[in-house]
Amino acid sequence: MNEWAVLWLRVALLLYSLGLWHSFATVIEQKRQIFVAALTSISVGFGFHFVSIAFDAWSMRGLPVVSIYQMASLTAFLITAVFLWAYRRFRYESLAVFVFPIVFILTLTASLAKPLAPWIRDSVQGGWEAVHVALFLLGYAALFLTFAAGVMYLIQEHELKSKRPRAFYYRLPPLNKLDQVAHQTLALGFVSVTLGLIAASIYASAQWGASWIVDPKIALAFVTWIIYLAMVFSRVAIGWRGRKSAYFAIAGFCCAALTWIVSDGAHAFMRQ
C-alpha cells in the first residue's frame, strides 16, 4: 500500500475510534449520548478514508484490491458508505452500535499494512501478546457469566410460566436481576474482546505479516467477536431482552467454546 494512503488511513482510523467509543458507551451505560459527535467524526473520517483509497488507486493506476489490507480498507469504506446513506435515509441510529466497531476493526487491519514503528518495536511485542491473551480470557469469562445468567433466566422463567414453583423458584434470583447480570457481563465481554482483538491484530501483524489473517483460530476468534457484536446489537438496537437474549447468550457461548476445542493453545501459524 502506498505510504500516503496509509497515513490518511491512520487519520481516518483515529476519527473512527470515536465511533467505537460510542458503541462501548451505549452498551455499558445503556444510553446514547455521544452519537452526534461519533457520527460527525465518522463522516469526517470517511472523507480521509476516501483520500487514502484515492492515493492508493492513483499510485497503483488501478483498483486497490490486490493485498488483503487493501481489501479490508475497501470493505470498511463501503460499509461506512452504506451506513451513512442508510442513516440519511432511515435515521436508524441503533445500527451504529453494530457498524462502528466493524468499520474500526477492518480499518485497523488495513492500516497494519505498514504498522507504526513504535507499536512493533521488539520491546513492546511481549506486552501486546500478554494484553491480547488477558483481554480474550476476560472476554471468555464474561461470556461464561452471560451464559450462566441466561441458563438461570430460562429456568426461572419456566418456573414462573409453569406456575408450579419448585426448588429453583425459591433459590434463583429474580428475572430482571438475571437479565441485568447478562447485560453487564455482555458489555464487559464485548469491550474486552474488541480491545483484545485490536491488541492481537497489532501483535500478529508485527510478528508474522499478512499470514495471520488466514489462521483458523483467528478466524474463529473473529467469529466469537461477531457473535458478541450480534448479541450487543440484538439487545441494544432491536431490544431483545430476557428469553431471546438468553438463548442468544447460550448459542454464543457454545460457539466460543468451539473456538477453544478446535484449536488448543497457540495458533496454527506459530507452529510453522
Added chain:
Amino acid sequence: MSVLVLGLSHKTAPVEVRERLAVFGEGKDVLLESLVAQPGIDEACILSTCNRVEFLVRSDLEDGAEAQLLALLGEAHGDPMRHAEPYLYRYADREAVRHIFRVASSLDSMVVGEPQILGQVKEAYQSAKRAGTIRGPLDQLLTAAFRVARRVRNETGIGQMAVSISYVAVELARKIFGELSGLSVLIIGAGKMSEATARHLKGAGAEKTYVANRTFERAQELARQFDGEPVPYDRLLEMLTKVDIVISSTGAPGFILTKETAKGIGAARRGRPLFFVDIAVPRDIDPEINSVDEMFVYDIDDLQQVAEANLKQRRREAEQAEQIVEEEVEGMLRRLRGAQLGPTIESLHKHLEEVRLAEIHRFRNKLGQLTPEQEQAVEGLTRAMMNKVAHHPITEMKKMVGHPDGRRFVEFVRRTFNLKRS
C-alpha cells in the same frame, strides 16, 4: 426445680373449648398473682391467643405443681376447666423448654412460620414481668426463646414465602422484577382483593398506581382511595405498553384482553416484562397470554396454587428449624441446671464461712496476742480448710447435673450441711 407447661392449642382443642379458657387483661394479672401465691409455684406466665392458652410455671416441688395449677385453674374457671381437661397437654423440663421454643419460633402455629406469634409471646412475657411473676429462670428461658425465634427466622426461609393470595402476587412480582421501586401498577375494575394487592405492592415499593374503570367517575373515585391516577378506559391499550403490573378484576363477561392484542403490546414494550394478576371471575385476561414472551398471567387459582406450594416449602424449612430448636434446647437445659445449683453452692459457702468465723471467735482468747503474720496464718489456715471441705460436694453436685439422681443428691448435700432454703 422444674419447668412445667400446661395448655391447649388449635391442635388439641376446638375453638369452643379454647375461647372459654382464654384469659385477658386484668383477669390475667389476677390469675398470675394467685398462681405465684401458691406454695411451690415460684414463677408463672400465661400465653393466651385465639389459637392457644398456655400456662408456664416454675416450681420447686417434685410433682405437686401440676396438681396445684389444675386446682387453681379449676377455681378460676369453674366448669369450663372440667370440659377442657381432656384436651390439655403437659410438658415438663426438656419437653417444656422445647415447646416454648417451638411456639415462639412459629413451628407450632396453624400457618407455620406466621410472624404474629412471636409478638404474642413477647406480650405474655411483658405482662408477666409487669405483674412481677417472672423473676428468675423463666426470664432466662423466655429471653432465650426470643433469641431462638430470631435465629430460626434468620437461618431458615420459614417466614419468607407468602401464603396469602395478595402477598403471593407481591412475591411473584419480586421474582419477576426484583426491586419493585419505580414500577407502576394499573388496576382495572375494583374489588377487595385488588385493593389489598395494590396496597401490598405499594408497600413493597411500587411507585405509581393508575386506575381504569368503565365509568371515568368511578375510576376517579377509586384513584382517590389508592392515591393513584385515574385513566380513561379507552386509553387502556396505551397504558398497557407503559405499566409493569396489571391487576384486573372487572365484571366483564369475557376476556378484555386477547392474545393477539397482547402480542402487539409486547412488541411495543421492547422486552420489558408485564405481569398480569387476574382476580376476576369470569377471567379478564386470556390465559394464553402467559405464553407470550416476557408476559406472565396469574389467575386466582394460579395464585392459590403458588400459596400452597409456598406452604409446603415452609414445612420443608420447618424441618431445618426443628434442628435449630433441638440444639438450643440442650444449651438451655444446661444453663437452667447450672442456675439451679447456684443458690445451693452459695449457701454452702456462706454456711462454712459462718462456722469458720464463729470458731475463730471462740478460740480468740486462748490464742492470746498474735503478731500480724500469725493473724494472717490463722486466717489462711482456716480458709483453706473450709475450701477443702466444700470442694468435693460442689464438684460432685456439678457432675451430677442432668443425672436422674442429681436433684436427690443436691437435697442430700443440703441436709448434710443443714442448709436452709433461700
